Amino acid sequence: MDVKGSPKNLFSVLEIANRDDRSKTDLNIHFSSGGKIFRGESVETLIRPPPTDQYQDCHIHFSVHASVKSATVNSIHREVMIAGQSTGDSVLLTTALKKDHLFAPLTFVICGDFKNGRFDIPENDISEIVTLGQLDPDRDQFRFMVVLAEAGKLFPYQKEHPSRFLQYHFQDYELIVISSYFNMPAQPHMIDLVPFTTKEGGPQRGFYWQEVYNLYTDWYMLYAQGYFDQIGKERSHSFE
Template sequence: MSNKKIRFVIKVDGVQKTVIAVRQVKNSGSKELFDLNIHTTSGGRSYKASTVGELVATVDEENFRECDQHISVHCNTKSDSTNTIKKSLIFGDKSTDSHVQITTGIKKDNLFVPAFFMVCGDLSRDRYTLPVDCEDEIIDIGELRPSRDQLRLMVVVSQKGKEFTFHEEHPSNLKTINLSNFNLTLIWSFLNVPSHPQAINFFIRTTRDQGAMRGLDWWEIYNLYTDMNMTHASAYFDAYPSTS
């Protein structure tokens, strides 16, 4: 198996920019299984807030912490029913933080699991530009004008071979890639207002008291995508009423 990344890219002013990158990684418990690492671009910064409105509001970047983050999807070789999806943050001072989703959605339910929802930041920044002589697999998802548009997306995971149902009446785009042990589906759309300077990430985590998250059918994923999209858009227009 090639160790190349799969990069979902978008053109900004004619230049290809990385939106997310996916790499398959050998599972520590089995040489035949591969986990997934889903990365946003390195060199980022992180800011926590208690409400969506606070995340949407413009914040001085001096208040952000240097931070790289990724989402990992684990095969869980010791469980016949669950997979673990983990959000890992590594800060500039080498401290770490993480959030976990335990789900029956992939193995037991054979349905779909939302890994995360993201409203992308200003992708015109240099750090999103593809490396020189990049040999990774490239999946082009179109063009973006950060001065006019916001890109939002959801990454969805399912069993290998479990195809997501495309609904042509849903106002979004869809691309599925087939990997060694999973299918990964990207849903994305645009809002015609200027991009934030920073990205905003939403991760669904579970707790011991809640138990494992069930799988969602394709139409439930679309509904969740719409709900998250509208929640963010509503907070955006509250913060910037002149754009509505």
């Protein structure tokens, strides 16, 4: 992300061989390390930054597994490491890629102001860099959703939807990023929303592209409504 002329890292993706079938691949998706986490019970509890003493040092990454022993399901794990110890994975089991040939939303993120140095890209970084656009955090907030599909599955772009999207190809997967701006100054912290499944509920079916757009809209409207309820009124008073 180009933040006032300075490149910042939102997340990185590493493609690796699956350990059960070396001809298949997994994806490791890492969000910038060295951060801190606060877990809230609802979106509303996450909008206003909590006291700093309520944050814990953490590292977050997703792993997308080929799950070669299953003909219908892929497993997607989100692991949160706090103080070097795993707090356990949240798991999304999905039939979207192998059975339904549709799409699997992975996470929805509202970015902060990028002032923390952990978002800086090292000068000697040899990774291929894909830019998602430009941002002035004094004016706008950047929000995006990461979506997965099987290799070769194209996500249709709809001009009527107020968002942009980027699609990137890997050997066994397509990674889609849908993004847009929220025209209010960025907050200091990042918020992420993550779907998961339970043993009782079983695997989640795939999403049609229309449902992906609807989910994106539902999540950003949920955040926007909470933002204006808690913070927007304060900002509007400051302009009077």
